[in-house]
Amino acid sequence: MRGEPDPAEVAAALQVSIGLFVRRLRRTPVPGALTPPEMSALTRLDRIGPITPSALAKTEQITPQAMGATLGALEQQGLVERRPDPEDGRRAVMSLTEAGRQVVRDKRSVRTQQLAKALSDGFTREELEVLMAAAPLIERLGDSL
Numbered sequence: 819m820r821g822e823p824d825p826a827e828v829a830a831a832l833q834v835s836i837g838l839f840v841r842r843l844r845r846t847p848v849p850g851a852l853t854p855p856e857m858s859a860l861t862r863l864d865r866i867g868p869i870t871p872s873a874l875a876k877t878e879q880i881t882p883q884a885m886g887a888t889l890g891a892l893e894q895q896g897l898v899e900r901r902p903d904p905e906d907g908r909r910a911v912m913s914l915t916e917a918g919r920q921v922v923r924d925k926r927s928v929r930t931q932q933l934a935k936a937l938s939d940g941f942t943r944e945e946l947e948v949l950m951a952a953a954p955l956i957e958r959l960g961d962s963l
Contacts, residue, residue: 832956864914874889
């Protein structure tokens, strides 16, 4: 008979499995020349909407200087735009342009197709149901770190 799951054992198993998943996913080529930090910033802006650069840096757990460089590169490419913060005109708020939204959609589409093929080739219906049920829990875990 199994007892209660040990949080430390669950944490260790998740760290190994998610780490492997992320490393393999990052190594799988996707058309486009954006760096991982640029794509991460675009994806976050797509999910949470307009945000100050400093708040985005905090969310992404990087320095404001690194985020400034990333956003500057994205702005030069026309993927994000800077507007005055409506609550404090001394600050800027960053948001995606339509071109930025399209980049996120295109990359998600390619990644989704890659993952869907791997899932359909190697997983049973029951395993797919377990993965689907786990997805929101993994996202919540990530948000709580």
